[in-house]
Amino acid sequence: MNGEPQMSKFMSLARKFNCFYFNGDLQHCRPFLVCGKQVGVMQARVVEAACRYPDVFHLDSSGMVSLHPSLNSYEERSARMNQVLSQWKEERLFVTLKGWRNECYEVRTGFADPPLLKMDRSAACLFGIRQYGVEINGYTRHPQLGMCLWLQRRALSKPTWPGKWDNMVAGGLSVGHSVLDTALKEAEEEASIPAHLLANLRSAGSVSFYFESERGLFPNTEFVYDLELPADFVPHNSDGEVDIFELVPINQVMERIFTPDYKTTSCPTTLDFLIRHGFINSDNEPRLPELVELLHIPLHYLYSQSSSSSQSPISPQ
Amino acid sequence: MNGEPQMSKFMSLARKFNCFYFNGDLQHCRPFLVCGKQVGVMQARVVEAACRYPDVFHLDSSGMVSLHPSLNSYEERSARMNQVLSQWKEERLFVTLKGWRNECYEVRTGFADPPLLKMDRSAACLFGIRQYGVEINGYTRHPQLGMCLWLQRRALSKPTWPGKWDNMVAGGLSVGHSVLDTALKEAEEEASIPAHLLANLRSAGSVSFYFESERGLFPNTEFVYDLELPADFVPHNSDGEVDIFELVPINQVMERIFTPDYKTTSCPTTLDFLIRHGFINSDNEPRLPELVELLHIPLHYLYSQSSSSSQSPISPQ
Known part of the structure; x- marks a missing residue:
């Protein structure tokens, strides 16, 4: 028993493109829910920024972050999200928003489900959207x-x-x-x-x-x-x-x-x-x-x- | 949001051959380790039977079952396991042992690793051996x-x-x-x-x-x-x-x-x-x-x- 068998180049590569699966700091990440269902994962730095907007994001006692349940239409959710993201962009809070695309991404629970809100494509990775x-x-x-x-x-x-x-x-x-x-x-x-x-x-x-x-x-x-x-x-x-x-x-x-x-x-x-x-x-x-x-x-x-x-x-x- | 989207026949079939992945009673299962590495998963009924042999199986404080560390060769581990299994077979404790194969299966940590012990093929499913x-x-x-x-x-x-x-x-x-x-x-x-x-x-x-x-x-x-x-x-x-x-x-x-x-x-x-x-x-x-x-x-x-x-x-x- 000499511990891990030697890792092939293929396996090393698989760990590289799966680096969050292997090394992600998940203890400090939170599931992100919209309409009661998980659509993403938020890293600590994003949770921290989101907590400044208690009327948009709700951190519950079980540690999950939800888009505020009072936002009850696709349009309302998309508009409020866009306000927050625009402010983060101006504040230069996240490097990904430097690459603002002016092209929206539809957020859904599952691939074949109806969209719950849209957000700029550059922001999807902040919320770990699939x-x-x-x-x-x-x-x-x-x-x-x-x-x-x-x-x-x-x-x-x-x-x-x-x-x-x-x-x-x-x-x-x-x-x-x-x-x-x-x-x-x-x-x-x-x-x-x-x-x-x-x-x-x-x-x-x-x-x-x-x-x-x-x-x-x-x-x-x-x-x-x-x-x-x-x-x-x-x-x-x-x-x-x-x-x-x-x-x-x-x-x-x-x-x-x-x-x-x-x-x-x-x-x-x-x-x-x-x-x-x-x-x-x-x-x-x-x-x-x-x-x-x-x-x-x-x-x-x-x-x-x-x-x-x-x-x-x-x-x- | 109408909950789960309707499940296709293909998805239902995938749940059928993955029934332990979806419905397995894992809270009552224990990892099974040999030489400090996991080789299997034991259901509660098997853990219970194994506990009767404290010189063969060791249940540690973290809830894992190990083949006793004093069994320090392939031959010794295989022989003791065979004694236990033969007794279970005589006692008609587990239905799978009715199909005793007289054909052994090599237990390893990983597919390409050296074998740690062998056991009758009919018993592999009792220990959740891959x-x-x-x-x-x-x-x-x-x-x-x-x-x-x-x-x-x-x-x-x-x-x-x-x-x-x-x-x-x-x-x-x-x-x-x-x-x-x-x-x-x-x-x-x-x-x-x-x-x-x-x-x-x-x-x-x-x-x-x-x-x-x-x-x-x-x-x-x-x-x-x-x-x-x-x-x-x-x-x-x-x-x-x-x-x-x-x-x-x-x-x-x-x-x-x-x-x-x-x-x-x-x-x-x-x-x-x-x-x-x-x-x-x-x-x-x-x-x-x-x-x-x-x-x-x-x-x-x-x-x-x-x-x-x-x-x-x-x-x-």
Whole structure:
């Protein structure tokens, strides 16, 4: 018994994009509830700032923070939240608000539930709001190079992760569009994939992970699609969000994901592809099941508090 | 806010094979440690029986049960455990021991760690020992029927789940064989797949779930493989463990998994196949990410206790 077995590069990477799951200071975090259901997690620094607005935020005796129950419509909740966030922005209280997007994010209990309020996208990480996106693994069985992935380098003008390597197509879910519609729209805008090639787009599941940065908390879920492309197709960008695309053989992808040039929060989708297609397997990753579990951490459970909390799944304490 | 959104058939099934994760009476369960590391979970009825053997089991003040530290070799631990189990078997204390296998299971901390002791396979569920297996999804793109899965009906002579529908090939990992070797061996023994077809065998990840039955606890991990087969190939059984094989179109698979004729603990691998290949997607399962999370529950974390427990991943309490 020599303690922890040596950790592989894959496992170390999984701890990096799940850094809040492993190292998060949860004792000092509070569940954030709207309409009696958990929608987020607030770090101590955010709870402290929120307590200055007792007519907007209510800290109850069980340690949960609720949006004040007197705010009883979507419009009212959104307006009051926006007032608070605007003030925090002026006060330069949180670094993430420097990147104010003027683009709102709809806050819901579950992915398929109706929105409870909206807030600027840059503020979602202050409240640990779950975020959903789509990502497309574009791949080619190249006659000389073998299996390859198309990667994009993000434009230097992007507000987040500028200049980093990323999966071929990625985008956040937006209101009024289904998951598949979003994937199709992003594939067209980001990579100019024509409709006849998009007919091969295949849903392949999802990844869930819990990242943290200086900006805040990122409990992210990505709907994952695979798209096999002909060897002679070359994507090109239409919306200015991509610097370049590069066709990268799998063995080089398996090196690039470990470099600081790769967007950390895009690694789960890339790893999921490499596992589903057999490139990462029990021969090169002895702890494969643990790695797979870390690509699908139980966010549904971490966000299961309610004001009248009933039975939840087990936790090993 | 109308409480829980309506649950799909897929989600209900995921709760069925994860019934211990959702409904397990964990307050009355105890972590089971060997050599200072958690290897299992013991239900109250088993803890009670174990307490009759204070020279074999030690219940400490923090509520964890350890195999007595004075048992300091693999042989000694295995021999004492076997004495206890044999006595329980004679006393008819636990229904699972009626199915004594005369086949031992190696108990380890992690999948890739050295074995700490062995016990009869029928007793592993009394101690909630993690079990690992391989499962192969054998599929065919049939010219008339479209995508089909080969399912097996288990022989009526099988000690567990006799007569139930199951994935084409399934088997437990055995000592001295790698995961891939086990998959190849089982494919040959159970379905007589010739070597030239097995060249197409592809590792596709793993599933993790936590089932409970009257026999005990089943924290199971299956290494998942996909095998595309030509439309004219028909598997046949060589070892007497399979009643019949049937080629089942995907839309029929999507019905059969909900019937009591399908082995509950084989559903995760089948669902994982249906998700990875796009048959279950965000259009027919609005809670797809939660379903995917429930195919990969964090067993690595549920089994992370040690006698000097340090920091663990977060839990939402």
